[in-house]
Amino acid sequence: MKVSGKTGFLVVLAVICAGVIGTLATVVNTYPSGAPAETIDWNLTLIGNGGNEKILTFDELKELPSYEGHGGFFSTVGMKYGSFECKGVLVEDLCTLVGGIEPLNTLWVSAPDGYLMVFTYDQVRGDIITYDPATLREMPHTDLKMILMYEQDGALIPEDDGRPLRIAIVSSNDGFVTEGHYWVKWVNKIEIRTPGR
Amino acid sequence: MVRSIHLVAGILILIFIAAIVMGMAVYQPDSHDETKLKVICAGSLIESFYEFEKEFENKHPGVDVQVEGHGSIQVIRHVTDLHKEVDVIAVADHSLIPDMMYPEYADWYIAFATNEMVIAYSNQSKYADEITSDNWYEILKRPNVTFGFSNPMLDSCGYRALMVTQLAELYYDNQTIFDDVVACNFDPAIAVSTNNDTCIVIMPEIFEHKTEKIVIRGGSIQLLAFLDYGEIDYAFQYKSMAQQHGLQFVDLPCEIDLSSTESEDIYNKFIIQLGFQRFTSVGTERSGKPIFYAMTIPNSTQHPKLAVEFVKFVLSEDGQGILHNTKIPPIYPMADEPGNIPDELISMGIIYGPETFTLL
Numbered sequence: 001m002k003v004s005g006k007t008g009f010l011v012v013l014a015v016i017c018a019g020v021i022g023t024l025a026t027v028v029n030t031y032p033s034g035a036p037a038e039t040i041d042w043n044l045t046l047i048g049n050g051g052n053e054k055i056l057t058f059d060e061l062k063e064l065p066s067y068e069g070h071g072g073f074f075s076t077v078g079m080k081y082g083s084f085e086c087k088g089v090l091v092e093d094l095c096t097l098v099g100g101i102e103p104l105n106t107l108w109v110s111a112p113d114g115y116l117m118v119f120t121y122d123q124v125r126g127d128i129i130t131y132d133p134a135t136l137r138e139m140p141h142t143d144l145k146m147i148l149m150y151e152q153d154g155a156l157i158p159e160d161d162g163r164p165l166r167i168a169i170v171s172s173n174d175g176f177v178t179e180g181h182y183w184v185k186w187v188n189k190i191e192i193r194t195p196g197r
Numbered sequence: 198m199v200r201s202i203h204l205v206a207g208i209l210i211l212i213f214i215a216a217i218v219m220g221m222a223v224y225q226p227d228s229h230d231e232t233k234l235k236v237i238c239a240g241s242l243i244e245s246f247y248e249f250e251k252e253f254e255n256k257h258p259g260v261d262v263q264v265e266g267h268g269s270i271q272v273i274r275h276v277t278d279l280h281k282e283v284d285v286i287a288v289a290d291h292s293l294i295p296d297m298m299y300p301e302y303a304d305w306y307i308a309f310a311t312n313e314m315v316i317a318y319s320n321q322s323k324y325a326d327e328i329t330s331d332n333w334y335e336i337l338k339r340p341n342v343t344f345g346f347s348n349p350m351l352d353s354c355g356y357r358a359l360m361v362t363q364l365a366e367l368y369y370d371n372q373t374i375f376d377d378v379v380a381c382n383f384d385p386a387i388a389v390s391t392n393n394d395t396c397i398v399i400m401p402e403i404f405e406h407k408t409e410k411i412v413i414r415g416g417s418i419q420l421l422a423f424l425d426y427g428e429i430d431y432a433f434q435y436k437s438m439a440q441q442h443g444l445q446f447v448d449l450p451c452e453i454d455l456s457s458t459e460s461e462d463i464y465n466k467f468i469i470q471l472g473f474q475r476f477t478s479v480g481t482e483r484s485g486k487p488i489f490y491a492m493t494i495p496n497s498t499q500h501p502k503l504a505v506e507f508v509k510f511v512l513s514e515d516g517q518g519i520l521h522n523t524k525i526p527p528i529y530p531m532a533d534e535p536g537n538i539p540d541e542l543i544s545m546g547i548i549y550g551p552e553t554f555t556l557l
Contacts, residue, residue, distance in 0.1 A: 076352065076416040077240035077266035106403060113278045114477035120403055129414075137422045179415040181351050195385075195402045 040156070040164045044148070047191040048098030049105055056097075058150070058164055064089045067147050069170030072133065073180040080133055080177055086168040088149035091124050094190060101192050108193055109167055111186040117167075119146070119182075128169050130176040143171045148187060162186050231261045234503050235282060239269045239289035240418065241312065241354075241435050242490060245523040246287065252519065253510050260503065268416075269353060270476055273297045276495045278478055283495055284504040287511075289353055291491035295533065297478055303493045305537040307548060309512060310490040310525045313456035314354075314361050315446035316344075317420075317439040321427035325445065328431075333447050334365055334374045337431060344431035345412035345420045349400060349469055353483075354417040356469040357455055358433035359398055360485045363389075363467045364453035382411045395465075400472040435488075440524040455488050490525070494539070505541050512545060532557065 040058040047053050056064075067090050072082025095101040107119040120127075126144035131137065149157065149168040157163040162185025169178040234253075238246045243266035250262040267275070269288035275281045277297055287309075288294060294306040316333050318325055328336045337344050349356035359379065366374045375398075380387045384407040388399040406413055412429050414420055420432040421442050439446040451457040455464060464485030471481040492511065494504040510516050512530050520527040530548045532538050535557050542548060548557045 075240075075266070076268050076271075076418065077243050078416075078418050079266070108473075113274070115274075115278075116473060116475055116477075118402060118473050120405070131419075135422060136419060137426060179419075181415055 038156075042164050043188065044094075044165060045189045046094055046098045047189070048095075048100075049102070049192040049194060050099055052098050054098050061089060061148070061165070062150060064093065067145055067170070069145060069147070069172055070174040071168045071170035072177040073169070073183050074131065074133075074136065074177050075180045078136060081180070082177065083133075083174050084152050084168070085154060086147060086149045086170045087151040088147035088165075088168060091146045091148055091167070091190070094148060095124065095192055098192065104194060105192050106195055108189075108191040109184045109187055110189045110191075111184060112188050113186060115184060115186075117181060117184050123182075126169075128178055128182065130178055133175070133177045136177075139176060141171060141173075141176050143173065145170055146182075148190070231259055232500060232503060234260055234262045234284050234500055234507060235265075236262060236285045236287070236507065237265045237267060237272045237275050237283050238287040238492075239272060239490070240266045240416065241289055241437055242266070242287055242310075242525065244441055245520055245525050248519045248523060249507070249511060249516065252515065253507055256510070257503075257506070262507070268351070269293055270297070270479055273302075274476060274478060276302050276497065278476075280497075282497065282499050284498045284500050285492060285494055285507050287490060287492035289488065289490055290486070291489040291533075292486060293479070294491055294493055298493070298495070302495050302497065304496070305532060305534040306491040306493040307508070307512070307538070307542070308489040308491040308528065308531045308533075310520050310527050311456060312435045312437050312488045312490070312525065313449070313451075313454040314357055314488075315434055315436045315439055315449060315454070316431050317424060317434040317442075317444045317446045318431045319424050319427065319444055322424075322430040322445075324430075328447055330447055330449055333431075333449070334362070334369070334371075334378050337378050340410075342431070343410055343412065343429045344433075345414065345423055345429045346433040347417040347420065348404060348413050348415055349483075350404060350471055350473070350475060351415045352417055354433065354435060355413075356471070356483045357488070359469050360455065360464070360467050361433065361449065361453050363396055363398060364463065364485070367463065367466075368450055368452045379411075382406045382408045395468060397468045397470055399470045402472040404472060437524040437526075455485065458487050461487055489528070501539075505539050508542060509545060512542070512547060 042058045044056045044061055066087055068087045070083050071086050074080045101121055101124055103121045105121055107124050110116045124146055126146060128144055129138055130141035132139045147168050147170055149166045150164055157166055165187040167184040169182055246264045250264045253262050254260055269290050272286050272288050273293055276283050291306060291308050323342050324336050336342060346358035347355035349359055362375045362379050366372050385401045390397050412423060417434055423429040424432055452460050467485040469483045474481050498504050517527040532548050533551050535550045543557050550557050
C-alpha cells in the first residue's frame with residue numbers, strides 16, 4: 001500500500017507525541033517527588049540516664065521495628081498542619097537501647113539548630129493533650145504514641161518540616177491535633193536525664 | 198483516504214493536548230511576575246499583619262506578601278538559626294532584636310505598638326460581676342475558681358503572667374499573692390529567690406500543676422477556647438487578644454500590667470528564670486520590661502526597597518489605623534539606632550530617637 005507524504009508525516013508526528021507522553025509518564029512514576037532517591041547522612045545520638053551512649057545512623061534507625069500512625073499539630077498562632085501519615089520508631093523503644101526511661105526521668109530532645117524540648121516520662125508514653133482540629137478544644141484520645149518519625153506521607157520528611165528525623169505524636173485513629181512545640185524537627189540527640197542533675 | 202487523514206489528525210490533536218496536560222502536571226514553573234515579600238510576626242500581631250498583607254497587596258499589584266506567625270523568639274530564629282529568607286520581622290518583645298540579631302543579622306529596630314496584661318473572663322466566669330482591679334487576686338484564690346495562663350517556657354504571655362503576680366505583691370503590699378495564687382498549685386514548687394532588691398522566680402525543669410485549679414497550655418490562644426466553653430473562669434492574656442476575642446477583662450494597674458515606661462524600673466526588679474534553655478540563641482532569664490512590639494528588616498533581605506515600603510506602610514496613618522482596629526495600641530514610632538535606620542523611613546518625619554524622644 002502506498003502511503004502519501006502527508007499521511008506519513010502525520011504518522012511520524014503521532015509517534016513523536018506518543019514518545020513524549022511516555023517519557024513524561026516514566027519520569028513522574030519514577031520520581032514522584034521530582035527528585036531521585038537520596039542517601040541520608042545523619043546520626044542520632046542516644047544518651048541513657050547512666051551516661052551510656054549509642055549512635056545510630058539513619059539507615060540503622062530505619063532497620064529498627066517501626067510504628068505507623070496518623071498525626072497533626074497546630075502552631076502557637078493556631079495554624080494547623082496535617083494530618084500526616086507518620087512512620088518512625090517508638091521513642092520508648094529508642095530509650096530502651098540505652099537502658100530505658102523511668103517515671104522520674106525526663107527526656108531531652110535536641111536539634112542542631114539549637115532547639116531543645118524536654119518531655120516527661122508520661123509524655124514519652126503518649127500522655128499528651130489532644131485537640132479537635134476544628135475548634136482547638138481539648139478532646140479525649142487514647143492510643144497515642146510518641147515516635148521519631150523518618151517518613152511523612154510515604155516519603156522522606158521535607159527539609160523544612162524537619163528532615164530527616166522529627167518527633168511526632170501519632171495514633172492509629174485520625175481526627176486530632178497536638179501542640180506543635182512537641183514536634184521537634186531535625187532531631188539529632190535524645191537524652192534521658194533525672195531532673196536536678 | 199481523506200477520512201483516515203482526518204482521523205489521524207484528530208488522534209494527534211488529542212495526544213498533543215494530553216502531552217501538554219501531563220507536562221503541566223509534572224512541571225509547575227514559578228510565577229516570575231510576582232515578588233514575594235516574606236513577613237514573620239509574633240502571634241499576637243497576626244490579625245493586624247493579615248490586614249497589612251491585604252492592604253499592602255492592594256496598593257502594590259505584583260507583590261505577594263506572605264505572613265507567618267510564631268512566638269517572638271521563633272520569629273527571630275527563622276533568620277538567625279534557620280537562615281530563611283525573611284524580609285520583615287515583628288516581635289512582641291523589642292529587646293529580643295538587639296539581643297539575638299545585632300550586629301550580624303540586623304542593626305536597628307523601630308518600636309511601633311504596645312500591649313498590656315489583663316485578666317480575661319466571660320459572662321460564665323464565677324464572680325464575673327464582682328471582680329475588679331483591686332480584688333482580682335482574691336477572686337483567683339477562691340477554691341471554686343479556675344484560671345489559666347500559658348506555659349512560661351513556651352510563650353511570653355506565660356512568663357509575663359508570673360511577672361504580673363510578682364509585681365502585684367509589691368503594688369498591693371501583700372507578700373502572699375504569688376504563693377497563694379500560683380505557686381501553691383505546682384509540684385515541684387516554684388521557688389523565688391531575692392538578690393538585693395531583685396526577685397527571681399525559678400522555674401522547674403518540668404512545669405506541672407498538681408491541682409485542677411490551674412490550666413497551663415502551650416499558647417495563650419488555647420486558653421481562649423477554655424474561656425469560650427466555660428471550662429475555666431479566668432485567664433492571663435494580652436489585652437488585644439481579649440478584645441479581639443470579645444472577652445471581658447480586668448484592667449490592671451499600670452504598675453503591674455507591663456504597659457508603662459514610667460514603671461520600667463519596677464518591672465526590671467522581677468526576673469523569671471526558665472527551667473531549661475529551649476533555644477541556645479537566647480538565655481534562660483526573662484526580666485520584666487514594658488511590652489513593646491518592634492520590627493526590623495534583616496540584613497539578609499532579598500527585597501530591601503520593598504521591605505522598607507512595607508515598614509513605611511505599617512508606620513503610616515493607614516497602618517496605625519489597622520493596628521487600632523485590630524486592638525493593638527500604636528505608639529509614636531521609636532528607633533533604637535537612628536544612625537542605622539533606612540533614609541526612606543527617616544524621611545517620614547514621624548520616628549523618634551531613643552531616650553530623648555526627639556523626632557529624627
